[in-house]
Amino acid sequence: MDARAILVKLRDGVRPGPEEIAWFARGLASGAVTDSQAGAFAMAVCQRGLGDEGRVALTLAMRDSGDVLDWALPGPVVDKHSTGGIGDSISLLLAPALAACGVYVPMVSGRGLGHTGGTLDKLESIPGYGVEVSADRLGGIVRDIGCAIIGATGRIAPADKRLYAVRDVTGTVESIDLITASILSKKLAAGLQGLVLDVKVGSGAFMQAPQDARALARALVETAKGAGCPTRALITDMDQPLALTAGNALEVAEVMDCLTGGAITQNLWDLTVALGGELLALCGVQPDAARGGAAIAEALHRGHAAERFGAMVAALGGPADFVENWRAHLPEAGVVRDVPAPAEGRVVAVDTGAVGLAVVALGGGRQRDGDRIDPSVGYSALTHIGDKVGPGQPIGRVHAADDAAAQAGVQALQAAYRVGGEVDPPPLIHERIA
Structure with a gap:
């Protein structure tokens, strides 16, 4: 195989087979595929599309271009992904709540992109919190605490990292095929047995039109299922900020109010319960999403999620007393x-x-x-x-x-x-x- 032959197929509207797509992804990771060839591939996919089978093949190939975590835990390994929004700090509530319900959450998150906030940037407002850990350290924290929110290592889906950089400068970021493979290759590299997706729609979302958000959600769900990971998606509103705050330490403070019972932001609470309920039903821990949501709400209400959050913060280098004294630790503006x-x-x-x-x-x-x-x-x-x-x-x-x-x-x-x-x-x- 060679890159030129695959590109000619795509140019002419002939979809490459799974073996050819896998070869191309390995070439992205190894450097055998040049930047110009990567850019041509991205543009051809943007214009011609890969189809359902090709999208699954690209996702699996990019997942397998680096490390894929393997777990031996007494409960399901699950995660959640949001397509990005304003005031969206759901991950900080959901990961510890899920852990308190008996599932394991190795949440590989990202930084802010464009106008949207990043989970890692929010967590780094906590003094000492470290988002970069080895696979062994991640495994130990997830096993002991039930959750860890960290950044991707260089060995997680390196083909995606290469292709993403090319997409950013070639006007091909908006391709649903490439968005789907990019999101899922990193998530599935975490060895998941269940995934819930929060696909935003509205003035603060990347997909502002309902039909575009629906198309992306369906592509993500079908591709993840085709790759062997049971998945559901909720299309949620981003025509206004999700919560009452927008900004890293301010959002952490709002989360801590919710976790400790200081003041509940209803939208944050309700969406956390809905997403968590879907996941607990999906992986069989609860019989349906309603009872799954009730379990998440109980974990939040009784303080079990706060306990897991505090343990995670301490394990990743943050203050051991963060849950008790978070106001003293978070920075304040002048x-x-x-x-x-x-x-x-x-x-x-x-x-x-x-x-x-x-x-x-x-x-x-x-x-x-x-x-x-x-x-x-x-x-x-x-x-x-x-x-x-x-x-x-x-x-x-x-x-x-x-x-x-x-x-x-x-x-x-x-x-x-x-x-x-x-x-x-x-x-x-x-x-x-x-």
Whole structure:
């Protein structure tokens, strides 16, 4: 086999066979495939598509291009993946809640991408928390505690890492075939026996149109099942921030309030329960999603999830007393001020992507590779669609490094909100793909 012959097939609308796709993925990992050939492959897939069989083949080939974890544990190994949003800190609640319910969660997560926040960036606002661990260390933490949220090692799906970098500069990021294989190759390399997907739709999602989100969710579910991993997906709302906060340490603080009973953010709680319920039913720990959700809610309510979270933080280098004293450990911004509503009335729309970009502009995300993140900045007390705002009722609160950044943050949030008359808030969960 050679790369040119495979590219000619794709160019002419002939889908390569699984063996040819596997060969190409191995070449991506080894360097036998050049950057120009990788770019041509990405463009041809974007234009011609791989089909169901080819998508499964590419996913498995990229998974197998590096290490694939193998577990010998007394319970199922499961995980969750979100396609990215604003104020989405579900992973920090769900992983320890699942662990408290008797399943094991080796959650390989990522950093912020574009306007969306990253789970690893949030966790690194906890002093000492280390996201890079060896496979042996990961195995020990998952076995002892039940969960670990870490970053991918260089040996997890290296073919995907190579192809992703090429896609970013060739205008092929939006291909559903390539998105599917990229997401699933990394997740399946963790040796999963069940996966639930949170596919976002709306102004703060990568897939803003319902039909695009539905197509991606179906492709992910069918491809994962074709690769041997039982999977379900929920299409969830991102026409407004999921929670009340947007920004790394602020989101961790909101999670800690939920875990310790200080103050429950209903959307965070409800979506955690829904996703966890699907997973517990999928892997057979509970008979159905309703009873699975009840088990997740109990783990959260009784503090069992908080115990697992604290143990995970300590095992990964964070403070041993984080659950008890999280306020003392999380960084705080130098300037905090209310953001006045641009008009009086009710919130009728939010440009959620603009809210995410405003957090990045405050220093809470990266505008280029190598940028350092200020974990303390962002927004809190965010209002949602249908909330009443006006004099004495701000749309949120900005946390910034200085007065100039705070003023810019005020203006950015005001520009992202539209105020008018009565409106019905969007549903939290739009659709379930089984």
